[in-house]
Amino acid sequence: MFPTMHKILLQVLAFPLFLIFGPIFRIWRYISLESEFWLETSLKRHEEEVAKIVEQVKVWIKSGRGTKMTTARPGWKSISVTKTDKSKYFQVHVGLDRIILLGEKEESITVEPGVMIGQLSRYLFKRGWTTPIVPELDSLSIGGLICGVGIESSSHKRGLFHETVLSYEIVLADGSVVKCSEDKESDLFHVIPGSFATIGFLTAVTIPLIPAKRFVKLNYRPTSSIAGLNSLLKSEPNHDFVEGLAFSKNEIAVMFGDMVDTVAPGKSVNYINRWYKPFFHDHAHSILKKGHDSFVEYVPLIDYYHRHSKGIFWVIPGTTSFTSYSAFMFFFGWTLTPHIPSQRLLPVTLWKFFSSGNVVQDYILPMKNAQKFFDKADGILKIYPVWLCPVELKKNKTMFRSQGDGDYLDIGYYGHPAAANFHPVGTLQDLEKECIANDGFQLLYAESFMSREQFRDMFDTTTYDKVRESYECSAAFPDVYDKVGPKARNFLTSKD
Ligand SMILES: Cc1cc2nc3c(=O)[nH]c(=O)nc-3n(C[C@H](O)[C@H](O)[C@H](O)COP(=O)(O)OP(=O)(O)OC[C@H]3O[C@@H](n4cnc5c(N)ncnc54)[C@H](O)[C@@H]3O)c2cc1C
Numbered sequence: 001m002f003p004t005m006h007k008i009l010l011q012v013l014a015f016p017l018f019l020i021f022g023p024i025f026r027i028w029r030y031i032s033l034e035s036e037f038w039l040e041t042s043l044k045r046h047e048e049e050v051a052k053i054v055e056q057v058k059v060w061i062k063s064g065r066g067t068k069m070t071t072a073r074p075g076w077k078s079i080s081v082t083k084t085d086k087s088k089y090f091q092v093h094v095g096l097d098r099i100i101l102l103g104e105k106e107e108s109i110t111v112e113p114g115v116m117i118g119q120l121s122r123y124l125f126k127r128g129w130t131t132p133i134v135p136e137l138d139s140l141s142i143g144g145l146i147c148g149v150g151i152e153s154s155s156h157k158r159g160l161f162h163e164t165v166l167s168y169e170i171v172l173a174d175g176s177v178v179k180c181s182e183d184k185e186s187d188l189f190h191v192i193p194g195s196f197a198t199i200g201f202l203t204a205v206t207i208p209l210i211p212a213k214r215f216v217k218l219n220y221r222p223t224s225s226i227a228g229l230n231s232l233l234k235s236e237p238n239h240d241f242v243e244g245l246a247f248s249k250n251e252i253a254v255m256f257g258d259m260v261d262t263v264a265p266g267k268s269v270n271y272i273n274r275w276y277k278p279f280f281h282d283h284a285h286s287i288l289k290k291g292h293d294s295f296v297e298y299v300p301l302i303d304y305y306h307r308h309s310k311g312i313f314w315v316i317p318g319t320t321s322f323t324s325y326s327a328f329m330f331f332f333g334w335t336l337t338p339h340i341p342s343q344r345l346l347p348v349t350l351w352k353f354f355s356s357g358n359v360v361q362d363y364i365l366p367m368k369n370a371q372k373f374f375d376k377a378d379g380i381l382k383i384y385p386v387w388l389c390p391v392e393l394k395k396n397k398t399m400f401r402s403q404g405d406g407d408y409l410d411i412g413y414y415g416h417p418a419a420a421n422f423h424p425v426g427t428l429q430d431l432e433k434e435c436i437a438n439d440g441f442q443l444l445y446a447e448s449f450m451s452r453e454q455f456r457d458m459f460d461t462t463t464y465d466k467v468r469e470s471y472e473c474s475a476a477f478p479d480v481y482d483k484v485g486p487k488a489r490n491f492l493t494s495k496d
Contacts, residue, residue, distance in 0.1 A: 113143025173476030244388030387412030
């Protein structure tokens, strides 16, 4: 269908503004990150910023603890689809967005929670390092990836983003600043992930480093079912990255990736993130359609990490169909900023226009039950492509229930449901029930319609409840269900 004129105008007139503001923002962030690295001022500045947070908590205590607290992080900065209405809370400005300490000898980095993963990956890559997990979208913040959960194609061996974290620094409800790790304040350490700012204000995170290599050798393999994906995974378990993209119920591309420093003779490098290149999922689909049993190519490491940023997976091409025309991308592809919050600078109504009628949900299920869930969703949702990301879940004290066998699959739906019987609430409630019945859980950055009882069935809050009691969180922060449940959130409001 030929794109409508107002959509073209929107793309051509509004997005180029990001050409001006995007680089200014990036240059400013680059200079501030690098200057602190060379001047070694970041630790002192960090302590001053944390003291300001403590001060705000003390003001809240002095004011008689009348309302509960939340971060003042504005809705437009957040990628999460649903937003908590923060107007009724005492809002604490956290705004920590710098790198604190690069410990090359210790092979770890300590960062503030507002640092975005795209900044961090590039900052480290230049110095020959990377973090074990680099979620795809440039603009996800480290704090959001921990308190709201993060996952990526290396999760099949490294788990969820927080499972790689070595320690946290957090400001608690009494204004104390506590450092916690697996060995120190272990319960607190385990309940920060997925807590959605209901335990305290995260102020620093220490993440291990691994050596980065220049390229990813990517092998595209076809399969026709989740069972097929699993058996490919079992036959090749040692890859650095594994991701699946389902283009229909029986049409799945599985990509196995390995970090390498050299490109095999006769092979060239595909710079998949250049502005004129097709969106990554379209590229993978075109390879799948050629019918190869195996297709190998090399892509630069940073391009691989952020391969879904340009299209926010397939959300951008799904809502602005003309971005799929190669001629449009050649002339105007540069207008698609990878910096997602700047897309939110468009008035919220415009963003609503973009996303109306779309579903954005992730469900994590034991691999053995994933096909059943996938089939059910095919019947009542029918959204394609579907993101398939294997994840290893350890049994520990976090809220995320693991049956102990480790093999899970994240099934991500981002797009317009084509199922005739789709209902915006009823269908998602059916999927929540199906998810619970199959020992899975959904990611809470998206929409949730569960009752409190269903929520407790889906998540194990034993340690979370214990920590909330011992650190007097109940008077200070809402319970996680009250923060993310159906009554707590407005869909895409600008209130927060
Ligand atoms: C289309 C789409 C695709 C996605 N794809 C991926 C993906 O590939 N991989 C992935 O991992 N995730 C993905 N996500 C989900 C995303 O990781 C989560 O939504 C994540 O929480 C968003 O990060 P954010 O920086 O926007 O966090 P926010 O939405 O800003 O924060 C999430 C929660 O963390 C809390 N928080 C943030 N900072 C602090 C702090 N300093 N102290 C206390 N609490 C804090 C916030 O209050 C909030 O409750 C996707 C989301 C969408 C919409």
